[in-house]
Amino acid sequence: MRAIHYLNQFFAGLGGEEAAETQPTRLDGAVGPGRGLAAALEEVEIVATLACGDDYFGEHEEKALAVLLDLLEAERPDVLIAGPAFGSGRYGYACARFSRMAAERFGIPALAAMHEENPGVGATDGKALVVPTGVNVAGMRDALPRMASLAEALASGRELGPPEEEGYLPRGFRRNRIDERPGAERAVDLLLAKLGGETRSEVASGFDRVEPPPPVTDLSQALVALVTEAGCVPQGNPDRLPTIRAQGWLRYSLAGEASLRSGEYESVHGGFDVTLANEDPNRLVPLDTVRALEGEGRLGRIHDAFYTTTGNGTPVAVSTRFGHEIAAELTASGVEAVLLSGT
Amino acid sequence: MLAKEIERAGIPTVFVTSLPTIATMIGANRIVRGPAITHPFGLDEAERRRIVERALEMLETEVEPATVWELER
Numbered sequence: 001m002r003a004i005h006y007l008n009q010f011f012a013g014l015g016g017e018e019a020a021e022t023q024p025t026r027l028d029g030a031v032g033p034g035r036g037l038a039a040a041l042e043e044v045e046i047v048a049t050l051a052c053g054d055d056y057f058g059e060h061e062e063k064a065l066a067v068l069l070d071l072l073e074a075e076r077p078d079v080l081i082a083g084p085a086f087g088s089g090r091y092g093y094a095c096a097r098f099s100r101m102a103a104e105r106f107g108i109p110a111l112a113a114m115h116e117e118n119p120g121v122g123a124t125d126g127k128a129l130v131v132p133t134g135v136n137v138a139g140m141r142d143a144l145p146r147m148a149s150l151a152e153a154l155a156s157g158r159e160l161g162p163p164e165e166e167g168y169l170p171r172g173f174r175r176n177r178i179d180e181r182p183g184a185e186r187a188v189d190l191l192l193a194k195l196g197g198e199t200r201s202e203v204a205s206g207f208d209r210v211e212p213p214p215p216v217t218d219l220s221q222a223l224v225a226l227v228t229e230a231g232c233v234p235q236g237n238p239d240r241l242p243t244i245r246a247q248g249w250l251r252y253s254l255a256g257e258a259s260l261r262s263g264e265y266e267s268v269h270g271g272f273d274v275t276l277a278n279e280d281p282n283r284l285v286p287l288d289t290v291r292a293l294e295g296e297g298r299l300g301r302i303h304d305a306f307y308t309t310t311g312n313g314t315p316v317a318v319s320t321r322f323g324h325e326i327a328a329e330l331t332a333s334g335v336e337a338v339l340l341s342g343t
Numbered sequence: 344m345l346a347k348e349i350e351r352a353g354i355p356t357v358f359v360t361s362l363p364t365i366a367t368m369i370g371a372n373r374i375v376r377g378p379a380i381t382h383p384f385g386l387d388e389a390e391r392r393r394i395v396e397r398a399l400e401m402l403e404t405e406v407e408p409a410t411v412w413e414l415e416r
Contacts, residue, residue: 212372323348
């Protein structure tokens with residue numbers, strides 16, 4: 001099986017910072033760290049090394065990628081190996097972008113090796129494996145055998161085990177599998193471990209973060225929208241919003257409405273007792289109060305529709321899509337602040 | 344997830360929920376702890392006004408990620 005190895009100008013032996021503007025180039029066989037890698041590879045041969053200056057890649061990314069991808073395609077490799085870039089941000093970014101594009105564009109499995117805090121880690125977008133390394137070149141000896149064994153796995157098409165067993169960084173998705181031991185036994189194991197001072201989890205919490213947007217400067221001039229995950233709909237649920245595992249969200253007009261009156265609105269949420277909510281739906285969507293505040297001038301204007309779904313058993317990817325779609329409508333309507341309720 | 348995605352679009356969003364721990368875990372930033380799962384915006388108008396006022400105050404405030412405010416300051 002054939003591998004292509006990607007290096008920056010320094011590790012390819014083309015020069016230091018003075019050569020950082022080097023354009024993409026092809027070298028025969030294994031070069032620099034590639035020699036150590038080749039020694040660790042059994043079934044895979046490094047047929048060529050592609051190299052590019054870090055600055056050239058950063059400043060001319062599209063051009064550099066286009067040339068590198070052409071050179072790569074001509075070699076028809078079974079795997080692309082990039083780095084190790086250790087803690088170098090420019091080099092790590094180039095490794096990540098190139099390996100991601102190789103996987104996306106040609107379906108060539110790819111791995112990029114770098115320190116786990118290298119900004120390049122995020123640039124693979126889960127399309128290429130990231131093999132964690134030390135922060136500097138002292139981590140070379142430790143990194144090469146691990147890169148080699150994962151490269152063999154990728155080239156042969158072997159199905160990979162979980163990140164902690166195979167030695168790559170989590171790619172941001174979960175795979176279901178049947179375990180031989182029931183959940184109760186595994187939970188007791190985790191509990192005992194925790195009592196022993198070691199906190200482990202079978203499920204990594206991999207939620208990304210969003211920086212809080214700046215506050216509203218003047219609410220008395222702002223357009224404010226009401227959104228709810230509490231399953232609030234017009235009485236009788238005319239659009240059949242599901243009580244659980246909703247596949248979509250709904251928008252209902254608030255034009256001319258002063259309050260969400262009982263008997264005109266209800267909650268169909270299947271995850272809590274809706275008795276109190278149905279007695280007074282303003283307990284979920286506080287229209288009566290925000291209308292009063294609108295009248296008093298505390299709020300500029302209430303958006304003339306509210307958005308609703310049932311946040312109950314909704315997979316993360318699905319509710320992310322809801323949020324994305326609702327946000328697009330709110331943005332298009334010029335909404336400047338949102339009151340959201342969840343149960 | 345709705346709060347996070349709407350804030351991602353740049354619109355400050357306050358999430359009123361009685362389960363703030365889950366809200367912080369999934370990435371909501373502006374959270375006001377509501378009184379109960381069954382009625383996040385309170386039982387009567389006076390209580391509701393206190394909750395809404397608190398939420399509005401949070402919309403006017405610069406916050407760190409995953410900030411939770413109690414109803415009573």
